[in-house]
Amino acid sequence: MCFQKMMALGFAAFVFGAALAREADISVDPVTRCVHIAYAVPADAPDAASIVCTWSPPDSNEWRSAKVMPLLSETGLELVSGEEWKEWMQGRIVERRAAGLRRTLVFHPYPDAQIDGKVNVDLRIVMDGANPKELLRSRILVDNSDVVYMEDWTGVLQKDFIVADGTRPEGQWAYCAPEKADSAISGGLALYGASPSGAPLPQLSFMPGLKGHYAIFVCTPASCGMKVRLTGDERYDSLASRFPSEEILWRWARMDHQGIVLRQPHHYTGYTPGAMDYIKFVPLTDELAAKMEEPYDGAADKRIAGYWEPYSWAFVEDIRDNLQHREPLLAYRQAGILLVDTQLGRFGMKSVYETDLTDRLIYSTIGDPIGEVSQPRTDNVGRMQQFTTTVATEVRYARDLGLQWYANFGASNCYPGSPLQGDFSKNHPEWMRGSALRFEVPEVRDYALSLYRESLELGAMGVSIDFCRYPETIDTVETCNRFLQALHAITEEFGQSRGVHVPVLVRFPGAGVRRSELFDYRTWMRPPDGAAPWVDYLCPSNIQGKQLDIDAVPYLAAAEGTPCQVLPCIDGLGWGLPMPGPFLWRAMRLYEAGAPGLYIYQADARVMGAPMHQRTMRLLSNSGAIRRWWDEDARLRSVRSKRISITSPSELPGYHGWERLRIWVDGTPLGEMEAWLDGELVNRMPGPPYMLGTEEDASDNVIPPGDHRLKIRVKDGEGWLEQEFAIRGA
Known part of the structure; x- marks a missing residue:
């Protein structure tokens, strides 16, 4: 800001x-x-x-x-x-x-x-x-003498936990110089701490003794951060400066009777080194604090559903107590995401909840690539299952926070041959197609439906299925329709016993996405013989990082005259749209098309991510706030520097065919743009969304393997703003 x-x-x-x-x-x-x-x-x-x-x-x-x-x-x-x-x-x-x-x-x-x-x-x-x-x-x-800096870390309350003699012993916090002489550290000293992976350092706290509103900035040594909260908070934020001397606007808050708490970070390998350079407190008048909060004021007029994956959360965290499940749900509530779509597993793999009907993930597991580690392993997810319950605990906290908590299952990914594969798919390889269970097999459908029934018995308020990431489970339109009709019958049964409707949400491949032709969403909303709709929420979605601008109009038109709502998907993963500009551009265009709300896939990556991402998510439920954001962007374009930016590859060693290189421009109107690769024109765009190539499959190979020169040209008055980049295809 x-x-x-x-x-x-x-x-x-x-x-x-x-x-x-x-x-x-x-x-x-x-x-x-x-x-x-x-x-x-x-x-x-x-x-x-x-x-x-x-x-x-x-x-x-x-x-x-x-x-x-x-x-x-x-x-x-x-x-x-x-x-x-x-x-x-x-x-x-x-x-x-x-x-x-x-x-x-x-x-x-x-x-x-x-x-x-x-x-x-x-x-x-x-x-x-x-x-x-x-x-x-x-x-x-x-x-600036009224600005307060916490940078002398011998001033924490837990003075016995700080070593300040210039050494850096393992298992203790140290206030000392960085190991690299060229590190940009204010005053030459910072707080560092490292410990064995299974033995966390003690928390630290300090009381700045401030009153009134303050903007709070955090600066850490580059790429090495800390978990931070106020003493009155119920959850931590993980904060790390990307670059030397980068200050992060964490938040603004009243500091009366409040202190700061620091906790060592945790990752899939266990507890990792933590570091903090300084925390800056800038006093704000009541008027300025109100102005900063103004974009987030106003009543919500859009329904926001957010995907939540306890598996991914526990993959990097140390979850041993049920109370910890409240922290992510609180983050969703603070972001205005009131429908929390919680994935409990993918049919055919071990489940991540307290099931008695299939095997649970209790021990080691594997994850998606992290940096140069192609297949990270961890015991963290199993530990969560050993010591906590997922459904009963989170439903209890969801009710307390005013959230709608849905039980979500991925249609199927058995992860054959990995620690994730469940006994059901191991025992019946003939019921698999590739890595997915085949829903045309009656026993497979019965197995999946039994887990939905169990989750409703445990208290789930609604149910959800993700066909989008896992469309291979469906072979024909009839197979999908048969399953959704049976799922609807179960929710009707529970609705009658509860005296309240039990909704069904379906995420499925949007137009142009792999196997989208197998998902007959019109029949789901208008079943034969005038029966009630089988689904309540339809979420046409992308699978990977390319089809991020699916046309929502056909789905919205099909839902007219039915009680069903279309919540088009915006992807919250790293391969998704950059925040805040392109992300909010997509939201604004969907609202202009008549969408009653949005579905944010992998919303946990944003509501518990960087502070700016959290603030962007808070805007989504208010269409007026998004319009005002764009009005302000238009007002400031002429005073900002002219600059073209591109997204980085999602994974090493370069850009892959399943993602798109996205482009942003500052300082000029959002108008005509050209993208050139190695001296050849690739595509022209009249306006956003800006990318190299298109979202069609034909652009999967637009960046061949190896090194290339990318030139972006943006119409700027009577001339062109040009900028070149060195890029690499994977």
Whole structure:
């Protein structure tokens, strides 16, 4: 979140200097306390102008690199590369097609240029080149002394748990210098902690003694973070700076009677090293705090359903107590996702709930690739099953939090030959097609229906089936219809006994997605002989990271005149749409088409993910909030730097055929774009969604294996904004 004009917050920013300084517009962002310097770019500047910013103690001419960045959207900052961030932290940015315009440079004075809360420096901006040109030289005085930094970690309440003698013993927290001399750590010291994987370090806490509203920023050593919460919170957030010196806006909150609690991170291998550089508290007036909360105010007018997978959560966490199940459900409630679609397993694999009808996942399991580890293994999921219940516990907490809790099963993935495979599929390989159970087999349908019945007996409020990730289980339209009719009969039975309707939600392949022709959604909503619909919610979806813009209009039209609701899917996985821009573009377009809500696949990755992702999710249930977000984006486009961003590959070593390289642009209207690969035009786009190629299967090989040069061109007035990237196909 960025405020363009300085607001009265009990601090001052004064500017002195030569005539060039009087042409600058210098202000202080009241939330970040960074200095914003708007300056004139010469009319003869090249299309890609190299801008260098340095600062010096007053009148000393001892110039050193300033930590700066261009003024970009949150989406642009989300997609920045590590190489570009490094240039920014060395005082170098590139302004594109900025000749004759005013651009804004964001200067981060802490810690080098801010002493005891005061900034008193000379600042210089130069356009580099064969004949460098000074664009601005100015004295800047800023009083940030009301900002509180927690950076001396010997000040925690648990002083006996901190070693501060320069060593870093295993099994203890240490306040010491980083192992790498070039690590960007404020003051040269940070909090570090490591322990054996099964023996966590003790929690730490401190009481800053603050009153009123504060914006809270966290900065950790790059890619090494910490779990953090306020003492009054019921759940932790996992926070880690992606790059050196990156401050994360964690949240804003009243700090009266509140402290901060730190906990060591946990991953699939066990407890992992934790680290914290500093936590920054910026005081906010009541008015400013209300303005920051304003985008999330207002009544919800859209129903948001979110997929929730205890398996994935437990894969990286240490789940030993039932009370821990409340934390993710609370995250869904805070995000405004009131329908929690909880996957309990995939038919044919071991289940992840307290079943008596099939075998449970009690011991080791495998997961999807993580970094360079192609098949990670863990005991974490089995541990959750050894010590907690899933359905009964989560239904109890869901009722307490006002959530609708559905029992979801993946139609089938048996994971043959792996620790995940269940006895049912092992004992009946003749009932399998590839890795999936065959639903045309009556015994398979009966097995699946028995698990739904059991989950309803345990208290599930609704049921759900995921055909989208697992369509191979269906061989004909009739097979799918037969199963859904039988599932509907079970929910009708429970509805009569409960005196309340028990809904059915179906996620299925949308148009163009593999095997979509086998899913007769029109019959589900209008069964033969005028019977009641077999389903209540239809969620046409993608399978992988390519068909992310499925046309929802045919499904919405088919549902007209029925009690069924269409909740088109937006994928929350890493191969999905970047946040917030492309993600909210898709949501806005679906609402404009008449969608009554959305289904967020793998919503847990977002509601318990990065703070900005959590804030984006909070917008989804209010269509007016999303419209206002886009109105504000349009208003600020002309003042932001012009820059093209691309998504990174989902997995190493490069882009795969099951995903698409997505594109975002700052500083120009969202208009015509061209994508070129190795000098050849691949596609033209009149507007968003922007990607290399199309979402059709024909574009699966648009990026061949190996290294390539990608050029993106965006219409910018009478000319084109161009940017090139080095990319690799897997």
